[in-house]
Amino acid sequence: MLETHGGLNLLELADAGIEPASVMDFSANVNPFGPSPHTLAALRRVDPGSYPDPEARALRLALAAANSSTPENVLVGNGTADLIWLAAHSLLKPGDPLLIVGPTFGEYERSARAVGGRLSHFTARAPDFQIDIDHLTWTIRDLRPRLTFLCNPNNPTGQHLVDADVQRVATACGRGWLILDEAYRGFVSDSPFGPPPRPNVIVLRSMTKDFALPGLRLGYAVAASKPLERMRAFQPPWSVNAAAQAAGLACMNDLKHLWRTLDMTTQSAGMLRAGLTRTGARVVTAPTHFLLVEVGDGGTWRERLMAEGCLVRDCASFGLPQFVRVGTRRAEENDTLVRAWKRLT
């Protein structure tokens, strides 16, 4: 069965006779130190019997201020996945050309196909998956896509384009939109916040990964009013539920926790990288907290590790069947993985 997203698949575990609680999940790239401790208290105060603010005004203001943008330039959504679909549906017409810079997250392609866009791929190659910016900007100018999807830093390859290169890509897009997915920005840069680098850029920021709220489905877009108005028109009412809004606000009220845990995550990732490399594993060089590792047969390697109680992401669905992706967890858990890896090598 082709795994299309990370995380525990309960049916698969049931078939294999593995207790979900016994498995350490290295297959999702979430901050392993969890959300702010104030989140739970905030969630307890939520009244499930009342509708949430349909405009998420309080959270939107907090996000706007943190991102040095006005509230009109922020759209809160039910996770980045929701915003990707809103962008595709509101900004693409059937037959419109679009470009996906890959290999990358599968939802860009899924949503583009659903709208009937004419898909092109710009694919970075093994072994280092670095993006040739000259080649990319030339491709964009030649193709003139209506939408370009760029995940930065990229999932699963971990490659990170610096601001100047992102500017070049945005400029090359001309009047086309650049959807810049910065779900993992917090893990590689000083700050996960900031306004869009150019008016044609729609920045997507997840609160799932760095803020560690995958269960609540929360993300936001920062962009010029024009594209946001179009996305808003496609957004169903009450897309962001009360629990997500309350947790999001609690997290924004406690950014110290975010900075501290992101630092700790970077350290853990460094040690994991070193540990795996010592076993002889071929780890792709990247600054992210998740590692892309060449193992020959990703599916088989994943099964063998699962039998050892460690779940990693088989990258076949990314078009990289020889690779697995490993997201860092805490030090002791990483050690368990490294020991298991060593046993299997």
Place this chain on the structure above:
Amino acid sequence: MNTIYLVRHGAVPRRYRLRFIGRTNVPLSQEGRRQARRLATLFLHRPELVVLCSPMRRARATARLAVPHHNGKSQIIRDLREMDFGGWEGLTFEQIRRLDPSGVDQWANFSGTFRFPGGERLRSFQARLRRVARGLLRHRAPELLVVSHGGVIRSLLCLWKGIPLCRYPEINVPPGSVSIVRVQNGKPRIISMGTSG
């Protein structure tokens, strides 16, 4: 980086509209109270927000409605009060222009020695404005909510935009609106002016 939310108090009763209302301690109108309540939807669940408020009735009422959970924990800062228009209080611009045309000229040019007749000296207003600006930029709280008046907020925004104070009427800050300022290394950056969220 810190954030300062500059909130202008809500609307005052219609009979005061288009009149110079500074030190006159008028209440909020029904519309003003509605605007203040709308502000509450922007500042929900923010227990850590530090609230600084002008001592005037319309500002305090706005703060009480905008951040109800702070109830009384707002710090009253005298320097945040509106300009004192002295003898011009309660008059319309037309009336003042007929009464005191040269005064109006001096005021429009923000002439150094100008003083509202029986009211505040422009110099003192500017001095307290600079005190407010310094205090806000140095404040330790990561997020500040400042409830004040049109003259004060617009002048602060002029100061931080680096434009002459006499141009403050050009800045649109409607009643009940929020202006967002981010502060990094003691330097202010205006993100938005007069938004309703």
